[in-house]
Amino acid sequence: MRRPMVAGNWKMHGTRASVAELLEGLSDQSLPDSVEVAVFPPLLFIDRVVEGLQNGKIAVGAQNCAVQAEQGALTGETASSQLVDAGCSLVLVGHSERRQVIGEGEQQLIEKFRAAQAAGLTPVLCIGETLEEREAGQTLNIVGSQLGSVIAALGIEAFTHAVIAYEPVWAIGTGLTATPQQAQDVHAAIRAQLTAADAKVAQAVRLLYGGSVKAANAAELFGMPDIDGGLIGGASLNADDFGAICRAAGN
């Protein structure tokens, strides 16, 4: 049995005041023990989020890490070992906004994935197709190649301590959610690809869906056999909505 996970990616949102308010709201939520809950605040707020979530029910992750695990001369970057020191246990790798807007390449994110694991962080590898790619019937090729390049570089064993998030780019922040069946089809293909490399690893790895998940559509998505939770953007900035999504994963 895979333990569902619901993770909130706050992206580049938050001020000291709004983060304090969100932390207060999160501490009021009743969260199911059966669900692993995590938040990914902007780096600037990691310290105060770790401190504010002292009860330990919500894990904290970073949205990015450097290509090297250890501290060094790399202006503006954050080593995964520093993230561990700050209290993080997870890190996002390869979010589409980083691939597309920042221009992060495959080789870079493979190095980040490796560096994260070297420091003891669990990487959450984000993969997904654009609208153009979906309309061209390329979804499974794109997602398969994004996953395949990490498997080829780091081996299937790397996925014993990793999470995968399928986030169709066209569904991110658009209000357009993949239907549960559309998401399930891609998740099943991802799991089949992992199974071809190692069936045991494939059965254990959590596959999260991300892209306009809301309290209203979460239960239906999470009810699909290969969807093990969600990576939530916009709705994770509202504690009540995020709490409701976490509870949907527990049912």
Ligand code: 13P
């Ligand atoms: P939205 O939930 O805002 O669509 O964002 C999804 C996402 O990109 C999470 O990483």
